[in-house]
Amino acid sequence: MIPAQDVVDLVLQSAAKHGRADETIVIVTDRAEASLRWAGNSMTTNGVSSSRSTAVISIVRREDTAHIGALRSSLVDLAAIDGLVAASQQAAQTAPEARDAAPLLTGSGAPADWGDPVPGTGAGAFAELARSLSAGFGRADRLYGFAHHIVETTFLATSTGVRRRFTQPTGSVEINAKRGDASAWSGVSTPWFAEVPVNAMLGDLSARLDWARRSVELPAGRYETLMPPSTVADMMIYLGWSMDGRGAQEGRTALSAPGGGTRVGEKLTDLPLTMYSDPFAPGLECSPFVHAATGSERMSVFDNGMDIGRVDWIRDGAISALAYPRAAAAEFGTDVAVPADNLLMTGGTADLAGMVAATERGLLLTTLWYIRTVDPTTFLLTGLTRDGVYLIEDGEITAAVNNFRFNESPLDLLRRATEASRPEATLPREWSDWATRAVMPTLRIPDFHMSSVSQAQ
Amino acid sequence: MGYRYGGTVSSRDVDDEFLALPLRQLADAALAAARAGGASYADLRVHAVTTEILQLRDGELESAVLDRDIGLAVRVIVNGTWGFASHAGLTTDIAAEAARHAVGVAVTLSALNGERIELADEPVYRDATWVSDYRIDPFTVSTADKIGLLEEYSGRLLAADGVDHVSAMVNTAKEQVFYADSFGSSITQQRVRTMPALEAVAVDAAAGTFESMRTLAPPTGRGWEAVAGDDVWGWTAELAELPGLLAEKTKSPSVVAGPTDLVIDPTNLWLTIHESIGHATEYDRAIGYEAAYAGTSFATPDKLNRMRYGSPAMNVTADRTVENGLATIGYDTEGVAAQRWDLVRDGIFVGYQLDRVFARKLGLARSNGCSYADSAHHVPIQRMPNVSLQPGREDLSTADLISRVDTGLFIVGDKSWSIDMQRYNFQFTGQRFYRIRDGRLDGQVRDVAYQATTTDFWNSMEAVGGPSTWRLGGAFNCGKAQPGQVAAVSHGCPSALFRGVNVLNTVEESGR
Numbered sequence: 001m002i003p004a005q006d007v008v009d010l011v012l013q014s015a016a017k018h019g020r021a022d023e024t025i026v027i028v029t030d031r032a033e034a035s036l037r038w039a040g041n042s043m044t045t046n047g048v049s050s051s052r053s054t055a056v057i058s059i060v061r062r063e064d065t066a067h068i069g070a071l072r073s074s075l076v077d078l079a080a081i082d083g084l085v086a087a088s089q090q091a092a093q094t095a096p097e098a099r100d101a102a103p104l105l106t107g108s109g110a111p112a113d114w115g116d117p118v119p120g121t122g123a124g125a126f127a128e129l130a131r132s133l134s135a136g137f138g139r140a141d142r143l144y145g146f147a148h149h150i151v152e153t154t155f156l157a158t159s160t161g162v163r164r165r166f167t168q169p170t171g172s173v174e175i176n177a178k179r180g181d182a183s184a185w186s187g188v189s190t191p192w193f194a195e196v197p198v199n200a201m202l203g204d205l206s207a208r209l210d211w212a213r214r215s216v217e218l219p220a221g222r223y224e225t226l227m228p229p230s231t232v233a234d235m236m237i238y239l240g241w242s243m244d245g246r247g248a249q250e251g252r253t254a255l256s257a258p259g260g261g262t263r264v265g266e267k268l269t270d271l272p273l274t275m276y277s278d279p280f281a282p283g284l285e286c287s288p289f290v291h292a293a294t295g296s297e298r299m300s301v302f303d304n305g306m307d308i309g310r311v312d313w314i315r316d317g318a319i320s321a322l323a324y325p326r327a328a329a330a331e332f333g334t335d336v337a338v339p340a341d342n343l344l345m346t347g348g349t350a351d352l353a354g355m356v357a358a359t360e361r362g363l364l365l366t367t368l369w370y371i372r373t374v375d376p377t378t379f380l381l382t383g384l385t386r387d388g389v390y391l392i393e394d395g396e397i398t399a400a401v402n403n404f405r406f407n408e409s410p411l412d413l414l415r416r417a418t419e420a421s422r423p424e425a426t427l428p429r430e431w432s433d434w435a436t437r438a439v440m441p442t443l444r445i446p447d448f449h450m451s452s453v454s455q456a457q
Numbered sequence: 458m459g460y461r462y463g464g465t466v467s468s469r470d471v472d473d474e475f476l477a478l479p480l481r482q483l484a485d486a487a488l489a490a491a492r493a494g495g496a497s498y499a500d501l502r503v504h505a506v507t508t509e510i511l512q513l514r515d516g517e518l519e520s521a522v523l524d525r526d527i528g529l530a531v532r533v534i535v536n537g538t539w540g541f542a543s544h545a546g547l548t549t550d551i552a553a554e555a556a557r558h559a560v561g562v563a564v565t566l567s568a569l570n571g572e573r574i575e576l577a578d579e580p581v582y583r584d585a586t587w588v589s590d591y592r593i594d595p596f597t598v599s600t601a602d603k604i605g606l607l608e609e610y611s612g613r614l615l616a617a618d619g620v621d622h623v624s625a626m627v628n629t630a631k632e633q634v635f636y637a638d639s640f641g642s643s644i645t646q647q648r649v650r651t652m653p654a655l656e657a658v659a660v661d662a663a664a665g666t667f668e669s670m671r672t673l674a675p676p677t678g679r680g681w682e683a684v685a686g687d688d689v690w691g692w693t694a695e696l697a698e699l700p701g702l703l704a705e706k707t708k709s710p711s712v713v714a715g716p717t718d719l720v721i722d723p724t725n726l727w728l729t730i731h732e733s734i735g736h737a738t739e740y741d742r743a744i745g746y747e748a749a750y751a752g753t754s755f756a757t758p759d760k761l762n763r764m765r766y767g768s769p770a771m772n773v774t775a776d777r778t779v780e781n782g783l784a785t786i787g788y789d790t791e792g793v794a795a796q797r798w799d800l801v802r803d804g805i806f807v808g809y810q811l812d813r814v815f816a817r818k819l820g821l822a823r824s825n826g827c828s829y830a831d832s833a834h835h836v837p838i839q840r841m842p843n844v845s846l847q848p849g850r851e852d853l854s855t856a857d858l859i860s861r862v863d864t865g866l867f868i869v870g871d872k873s874w875s876i877d878m879q880r881y882n883f884q885f886t887g888q889r890f891y892r893i894r895d896g897r898l899d900g901q902v903r904d905v906a907y908q909a910t911t912t913d914f915w916n917s918m919e920a921v922g923g924p925s926t927w928r929l930g931g932a933f934n935c936g937k938a939q940p941g942q943v944a945a946v947s948h949g950c951p952s953a954l955f956r957g958v959n960v961l962n963t964v965e966e967s968g969r
Contacts (some may be wrong), residue, residue: 001546033834035940039523040573045938046562047541049834051528069600070522076545091523094601096608099517108533123562144749146939176749185749187947220937251667258665282531294510295520369752370875374886374906377666380967382884382906405875405882405908407966433941451966452908452959455877456752 001052001076004028005115007451008157010081011056015159017457018082020089021058021069023104025304026158027291029053032120036130036147041137044267052076055293056084057301058092059104061170066101067092068301072293100295100327102302107162114165118153125149125193130171132198136175141209144389149193156291162305168341170437172427173198176387177205181457182212182400185387187230187427189436191283206410208366208388216391218453220404225448226355226392227413229426229440230347231368232345234412236275237428237435238371238381240343243313244297245322249332254379254411255322260324268414269317272347273441277340278310283425284437286341298339300325311337316347316416342437348420352442354419359396363448364390364397367429368406379409384454385428403457404450419444469588471647475505475633476966478547479644486549487531487556492639494560496533496540498576500638501552503529504833506630507596511603513625518604528833531556535563537573542659543834557674562745572577577816577824579793580640587787589648590780591680591726595629598681603627606685607655614657618698619707621667622658627651627684628676628933630945634790642792650783650945651683652676653690657699658914668903670703670888671790672696673724673870675930676945678781702889702901709901712890714962718865719907719955720858725887727930727948728871733911734773735844735948736765736937737880738800740809740819751937752878755911756806758819764806767915770953772847773801775810777826782843783931784829790837793826800844804916812839831942838938845929845949852923855952860896861920866905866960867891867898868904871930873906884908906961917958922951 007028015024034048055072059155069091073084129147136143149171156164169191175198176185186201227235248255248262254265279288290303312320321337329336356364367386374380382405389401421442428435464614484501491499505527512520530543540563542555595603607625614623630650637643656671674683674690683689736754741747743754756764765930766773776797777786788794788800791813800808811829829840858869870888877883890905891898909917931947 037939038569039748040571040744043538043566043569044746045539045541045836045838046563046566047543047836048529048558049528049543050547051543051834053770068518068521070520072522072524074526074528074545077547085524091521091600094599095603096518096604097520099514099519121657123565124526130566130569137569142745144745146749148940174749178748183748250622251662251665252669254656256660256662256667257662261663294522297519299513336614369878372873372875374873374884375904375963375967376669378964378967378969380963381577382873382875383880384875386878403877405877405884407884407961407963409967412968415651433936433939449968451884451961452882454877454879454882455755455910456877456881 004030004052004118004155004357007054007081011085011155012159014082014085015058016087018089021092022061023055026302027055027154027156027293029154030118031150031152033150034121034123034125036126039144040142056088058088060092066096067095069095070293070301075334081389099283100300100302100325102300102326104158104160104302105162106160106232107304107305110163111165114163119151119167121149121151129196129198131138131276136202139418139450141206142178142195143175145178148171154291156305158305164289164305169289170436172432174203175201177209179209182209183387183457184208184427187429189425189427190281206430211390211397214397214399215399218401219242220450220452222447222449224359225445226359226362226364227443227445228365229424229442230429230438231365232373232443233426233428233438234368234430235413236345236440237431237438239410240313240339242379243322245332245334246297246328254377264319264322267318268314268411271417271420272316273314273344273345273420274312274316275314275345276310276312277343279308279340281342281344284342284439290338298323300327302327308338308340311339344423344439345441346423348422348441350419350421352421355419355442355444356397359392359395360391363401364392369430371430374407374430379411380407381409382407403454405452405454406449407451413443413445416445417443418446460903462502471588471633471645472585480635483529483547483552484547484643487552488637488639490553491531491533491560492558493737494557496535496560498534498639499556500532500636501529502515502833503635505633506832508628508630508660510628511607511626512620513607513611516615521604526832529555530833531559533563534574535560536567538563538567538570539574541836544690548554565961574814575817576813577822579813579823582642582644582788582792585644587646589785591649593681594649595651596631596679610655610692613696614655614699619659619704620657620700623655627653631734636790636792638792644788644792646787648678648786649680650676650678651680653684657703659703667708668703670699670706671870671965676783676933678783699784706889706901708901709903711904711964712902712960712962714960714965716730716957717960719958720855720862720865720867720893720952721955722855722869722952723926723928723930723950724870725868726950727884728874730846730948730950731932732874732876733880733883734800735841737911738809739839739841740811740815741839743809747939750774754967755879760806762807765804766801766806766912766920767804768918769804770849770918770921771804771915773844774847775800775808775842777842778844779947779949780809781929782947784841784843784947789826789828790830791824791828793824793828796825798825803952808828810839810842815839818824829944832943835940835942838942840937840944841935841946843947846921846951848924848927848951849921850924853920855922855926858920858952858954859893859898860920863895863956865891865893879908883911904963906959906963908959914955916956917955918953919956920954922953926951
């Protein structure tokens with residue numbers, strides 16, 4: 001394959017040659033991927049892949065309107081570029097007016113690392129992991145799991161001079177251990193697969209399976225519950241994905257306020273919790289600029305190349321921002337806010353051991369699963385507990401408990417939370433296909449609503 | 458000329474653009490390199506997926522993007538271990554290199570493989586071709602014309618009283634696959650699918666609340682004819698009725714929670730079938746291959762031919778041949794010809810979904826053809842065929858079923874869904890809920906979810922509607938596996954009557 005940087009140049013040259021668009025955006029992403037999967041102490045499906053995505057967005061301007069044609073292709077054949085550009089320009093010529101039109105950003109040259117080689121990955125990333133797993137496979141517990149490494153390098157260029165480049169490493173390891181009917185889970189996010197703590201994960205799993213030597217059946221009901229970071233991440237990421245400003249302004253989301261407007265400013269909790277995204281958060285680094293081939297209520301293709309900064313979605317317990325691309329921010333007279341591809345919640349000061357010790361009777365969860373919206377007006381979500389619900393009695397974990405179906409809103413969880421721990425890096429179990437970069441606290445919920453019992457183990 | 462397989466006839470050919478690729482040369486290069494590397498088995502797949510997703514908000518274009526994903530994949534068995542590699546390039550050098558990479562993966566990991574891979578036999582199909590049945594290739598219709606139709610449909614809804622916002626979406630896809638394996642099969646296939654949806658929203662700004670209702674048109678293995686005109690779906694009638702139905706819903710009373718008799722329309726029941734039968738009868742789940750992710754299944758092999766899944770009225774088939782089914786195909790991703798078989802017969806669990814490895818593992822002579830990968834860059838895994846509840850012999854209408862209920866609900870359209878990791882406990886909502894009183898519909902209610910354990914639910918099924926009530930629903934986005942893969946699948950079913958299902962009031966569930 002020719003270098004991605006050359007594809008960028010060829011697209012812009014082709015766009016100028018065809019000349020049927022006023023502006024052009026090109027986004028080329030080279031992706032290398034490797035995966036390991038195992039079940040019952042044996043490898044199952046494993047592989048490596050290499051791919052490229054080239055997105056061409058043509059913009060035709062007519063007086064005060066703009067019209068977009070967007071095509072994306074994985075073709076790496078140079079002969080395909082001209083056709084891709086021509087089709088994009090043709091689509092723009094016939095497209096209706098774009099509702100999120102804005103001037104393209106301008107730039108003046110490529111960053112210093114523009115021409116550097118593109119990093120990759122392969123099965124070699126798992127060498128140390130495989131050695132540790134091999135030892136685990138020889139033990140009595142049955143191990144299931146997945147290790148995944150993706151390295152994506154994105155090149156963004158516009159006909160107005162913007163040139164930006166970013167390499168996004170994304171990695172995760174999940175291990176599920178089973179002993180009899182007991183099941184436990186451990187997962188970590190690991191962008192470059194450096195020092196994956198497999199032995200510590202296996203030790204943690206073994207300890208959790210030991211907790212399940214005693215099991216207790218509990219009915220549905222409301223329980224004092226400690227939600228560990230992975231479960232908080234899964235609920236808050238879903239909330240974060242739903243915090244678009246337009247929907248709230250138009251009265252069709254749970255963040256719309258009675259009487260009109262939005263719930264920005266509403267105090268959810270007296271706990272000093274701040275939920276934010278920040279592309280420069282240590283260990284959770286992600287793209288510091290917009291690169292979008294398609295528009296949505298949270299992102300506009302006209303904003304391609306725009307800096308993404310830290311946004312406090314909740315600050316000191318109050319809703320403080322909703323997502324607005326530039327055009328929507330102008331329409332509603334508010335600030336631009338674009339989410340980075342990570343989520344953090346800070347402000348808690350407790351620690352999990354102390355929270356367990358301070359619990360007279362309650363539940364400690366491990367992970368959540370199959371989370372879906374039940375009622376969008378209150379953002380009521382349903383889902384299941386999974387791979388370990390533990391009973392806390394008099395400050396100690398005393399047994400494993402059956403799984404439950406819950407019905408809860410992340411907004412209401414924040415409204416009712418009574419304690420939060422110091423945040424820690426975690427892997428959101430439900431959303432790890434899309435979101436691996438999270439730092440979250442453990443939350444104490446005095447009355448978590450377990451709607452029914454699940455027989456699943 | 459047309460191609461025939463499994464009852465499906467198409468008057469179409471595979472597109473020339475795909476056939477012009479050096480498919481045979483790629484296969485020869487990959488299979489030769491795999492053999493040279495020591496592979497006992499190898500297959501090559503050239504996989505192209507073209508999609509176009511159009512989204513409008515209040516009649517204005519929000520997003521339109523045309524995607525074309527193509528690449529080659531090589532899968533090998535070396536020392537009884539799978540190896541896989543893919544690449545975006547379509548040259549013979551890259552195909553050979555991918556084969557060597559796949560061999561390398563298998564060799565590296567064979568020490569960690571505790572179970573030798575063996576494939577069930579399948580006849581060899583040389584130079585086979587299959588094309589799905591559709592009238593209008595959606596990629597021959599201009600994007601501007603597609604957007605124009607969605608604008609017009611949106612406008613009809615926006616013009617109605619009580620409709621404040623409208624979202625419109627259509628997702629079209631064309632999938633082309635060339636497959637060749639070291640047994641000698643070589644198969645070229647092409648299929649098309651379409652998913653349209655419009656949703657109307659009514660806002661009560663003073664109260665800070667809102668209500669929505671979506672069209673019931675299902676995703677289907679058809680072309681643009683499913684969106685334009687009323688031949689396939691009654692768009693004129695549905696778009697005319699929707700605002701009035703939404704207005705009625707906004708004014709309807711909140712449901713009374715508790716055990717309730719339900720008559721469920723196919724537009725809702727298909728999704729319950731998908732989650733509680735489709736996924737539960739996947740053999741890979743049942744033996745733990747998905748334990749860390751999608752989950753396992755209560756329907757374990759020891760229960761095959763023994764467990765009562767549901768009432769005697771419950772007959773469920775799996776098939777990859779139903780007309781316009783989203784999982785309908787000529788041959789699966791391992792070169793196994795499409796079939797139809799029973800999963801549940803007279804309420805008894807009798808069948809699984811299999812690929813060639815799992816058929817062998819279950820002791821069967823042949824796979825039933827459920828292997829699928831959603832792109833060149835993903836490993837084929839066992840995926841769901843079209844799984845359908847069969848109608849009763851007596852042609853009971855939906856009204857006949859409703860007439861048997863003194864007090865209950867009639868549920869129409871799917872919305873929210875969730876089920877646990879062993880497919881026991883599920884909860885669903887819907888688009889519309891009608892109160893049944895004395896065997897007749899008596900207006901809508903709102904805030905409804907139904908919750909049950911799979912076998913309790915299907916054993917509570919007293920009756921199924923007849924063939925005249927049977928409809929095909931489905932989804933574009935069924936997720937499974939790591940790395941995550943999506944698959945499109947259809948589910949047919951009649952209306953059906955269930956007794957004493959637990960109905961929740963979602964406002965009460967939220968603690969308000």
